Amino acid sequence: MFGLIGHLTSLEHAQSVAERLGYPEYAEQGLDFWCSAPPALIEEFTVKSITGQTIQGKYIESCFLPEMLATKRFKAAIRKILNAMALAQKENIEITALGGFSSIIFEEFNLKDNKQIRNVELEFERFTTGNTHTAYIISRQVEQIAAKLGIDLSKATVAVVGATGDIGSAVCRWLERKTPTADLLLVARNQERLKELQKELGRGKIMPLETAIPEADIIVWVASMPKGVEINVETLKKPCVMIDGGYPKNLDTKVQHPEVIVLKGGIVEHSLDIDWQIMEIVNMDVPARQMFACFAEAILLEFEQYHTNFSWGRNQITVEKMETIGEFSLKHGFKPLI
Ligand code: NDP
Numbered sequence: 594m595f596g597l598i599g600h601l602t603s604l605e606h607a608q609s610v611a612e613r614l615g616y617p618e619y620a621e622q623g624l625d626f627w628c629s630a631p632p633a634l635i636e637e638f639t640v641k642s643i644t645g646q647t648i649q650g651k652y653i654e655s656c657f658l659p660e661m662l663a664t665k666r667f668k669a670a671i672r673k674i675l676n677a678m679a680l681a682q683k684e685n686i687e688i689t690a691l692g693g694f695s696s697i698i699f700e701e702f703n704l705k706d707n708k709q710i711r712n713v714e715l716e717f718e719r720f721t722t723g724n725t726h727t728a729y730i731i732s733r734q735v736e737q738i739a740a741k742l743g744i745d746l747s748k749a750t751v752a753v754v755g756a757t758g759d760i761g762s763a764v765c766r767w768l769e770r771k772t773p774t775a776d777l778l779l780v781a782r783n784q785e786r787l788k789e790l791q792k793e794l795g796r797g798k799i800m801p802l803e804t805a806i807p808e809a810d811i812i813v814w815v816a817s818m819p820k821g822v823e824i825n826v827e828t829l830k831k832p833c834v835m836i837d838g839g840y841p842k843n844l845d846t847k848v849q850h851p852e853v854i855v856l857k858g859g860i861v862e863h864s865l866d867i868d869w870q871i872m873e874i875v876n877m878d879v880p881a882r883q884m885f886a887c888f889a890e891a892i893l894l895e896f897e898q899y900h901t902n903f904s905w906g907r908n909q910i911t912v913e914k915m916e917t918i919g920e921f922s923l924k925h926g927f928k929p930l931i
Contacts, residue, residue: 595650595895596681596689597888598632599871600657600673602841607658610874614654628669630656632677634684638869640892643926648895651684652871653677655695659819659841662694667702674698679710682719687900689720690891693840696722696759697817700907718902721894723887725904726922727859728763729915730886731838733929735764735811736772738834738856741931744810752778752809754802755816757786760838760859762793763910764813769794770912778805781816809833814843814858821845829853840885857930859886864926883930893921 601607604624611620614635619626635652642648655677661670674695681689691699698704699722708715739746751768755761756779768774777797779787787799806812807828815838824846831852837844838858848855863882872880894903903918904910922928 594684594686595648595891596684596686597650597652597692597871597891598655598674598677598681598689598695599652599692599875599888600655600659600694601875602659604658604660607656613870613874624658624660624664624666627656627658628661628666632656632673632680634680636870638867640863640867641865642896642924643864644896644924646896646925648892650892650895651681651686652869653680653684653689657694657698659694662698663819670694670698671702671704671707675704675707675710675715678715678720679713682713682715687719688891688894690723690887691720692723692885692887694817694819696724696887700759717905719900720905721890721902722759722904723885723890724759724763725910725914726861726890726893726918727838727886728760728767728910729919729922730861730929731760731813731815731836731858732764732767732771732915733919734836734856734858734931735768735813737929737931738836738854739811742832742834742854744834746772746774748775749810750774750776750778750808751811751813752780752800752805753813753815754780754805754843755814755839756797757781757783757790757908758815758817759904759907759910761813761815762790762908763915764815765790765794765797766910766912767915769796776808778809780805811836814839816843818843824848826850826853860884860930861886861889861922861927862930863889864928889922889927890918893918893925893927896925897921
C-alpha cells in the first residue's frame with residue numbers, strides 16, 4: 594500500500610473544492626477554520642503498471658494551505674504535516690510521499706525531532722519526499738523540450754530559480770554531469786548556500802532573478818514560493834522556455850507570447866488510466882493519467898517493494914539515485930509531460 598499526502602494551492606482553491614473533498618462545512622470558512630481542520634483520508638485507488646502489476650493507494654489531505662506560512666501560522670502548518678503523517682502510519686501505509694510543501698515544512702522546521710504524535714511514534718522510513726523523481730523528471734523535461742525545439746543545450750543558457758533547494762540542486766547536478774549547458778545561472782536568496790553549490794558543481798554563475806531570466810534560453814522554476822511572482826514577458830529572450838515545477842506555481846503571469854513556452858514542471862503522465870478524483874481537484878489537464886512526480890515516486894517504490902525513504906533530508910540527491918528512480922519510472926509506464 595502506498596500513500597500520498599497532499600494539500601491545495603490556496604485558501605480560495607480549498608474553499609472552491611471543499612465540498613468535493615468531503616468538507617462541505619468548510620466552503621464558507623476562512624483561514625483560521627482551515628487551521629483547525631484535521632487531516633482526512635479522501636480516497637483509495639488502484640494503480641496498474643505496464644508490467645501488469647497492480648497496487649493500492651490512499652490520498653490523505655493534510656489541510657495545510659500556503660497562506661499559513663505567508664501569515665506566519667507556523668504551528669498550524671507543522672501540526673498539519675505531522676498529523677497527516679500520523680494518519681498515514683495509522684492506515685498502515687508502507688510508503689507515503691510528502692507532496693508540495695509537506696516535505697519543505699518537515700525540513701524547514703526540523704520535524705525529525707517530533708517523532709511522537711499522541712500514541713503514534715512516526716517511522717520516517719515509511720515516508721519519502723519524492724524529490725528524487727521530481728528532479729529526474731524536471732531534468733528530462735529540460736532535455737526533451739530542448740530536443741523538441743531544436744535548442745542545443747551545449748550552446749544554451751539555463752537558469753535554475755531555487756538552485757540551492759533540494760530539487761534545484763539535483764537538477765543542477767544532473768545537467769552538469771549529463772548534458773552540460775554553455776551557461777548555468779544559479780538563482781536563490783541565500784548567498785552562502787549559492788556559493789557552496791557553485792563550489793560543489795565547479796561552475797555556474799550566481800545571479801539575482803532580474804538579471805538571470807532575461808539571459809536564459811530555459812528557466813527552471815523550483816523555488817518554494819508560497820505565491821507566484823509576476824514576470825514581464827517583454828524582458829525574456831525569444832524564444833524561451835519556462836519550466837514551472839513549483840507547487841503552488843512559481844509564475845503568477847499568464848504568459849501569452851508565441852515564442853515563450855511555459856511547461857508544467859515535475860508532472861508525469863502514466864500510460865494507463867487511474868480511477869481517482871484527486872488529480873481533477875488539483876486541476877491536472879488529464880486527471881486520469883497526469884500527476885505530480887513526487888506522488889509517482891511513492892507509486893514506483895511500492896511497485897518495486899522498495900519500502901524506504903528513498904528521498905530524505907536536504908540536498909542529498911545524487912545523479913545515481915535519479916537514474917535508479919528514472920529506470921523504475923520508464924519500466925512502469927511513466928513519462929515526463931512535454
Ligand atoms: P527547497 O525548500 O529545498 O528549496 C527552495 C529553493 O527556492 C531554495 O533554493 C530557496 O533558496 C529558493 N527560494 C525560495 N524563495 C525564493 C525566492 N523568493 N526567490 C528566489 N529563490 C527562492 O524546496 P524543494 O526543492 O523541496 O521544492 C521546490 C518547489 O518544488 C516547491 O514549490 C515545491 O512545492 C515543489 N515541488 C514539486 C513537486 C512535484 O511533484 N512537481 C514535488 C515536490 C516539490 P533561498 O531560501 O536562499 O532563496
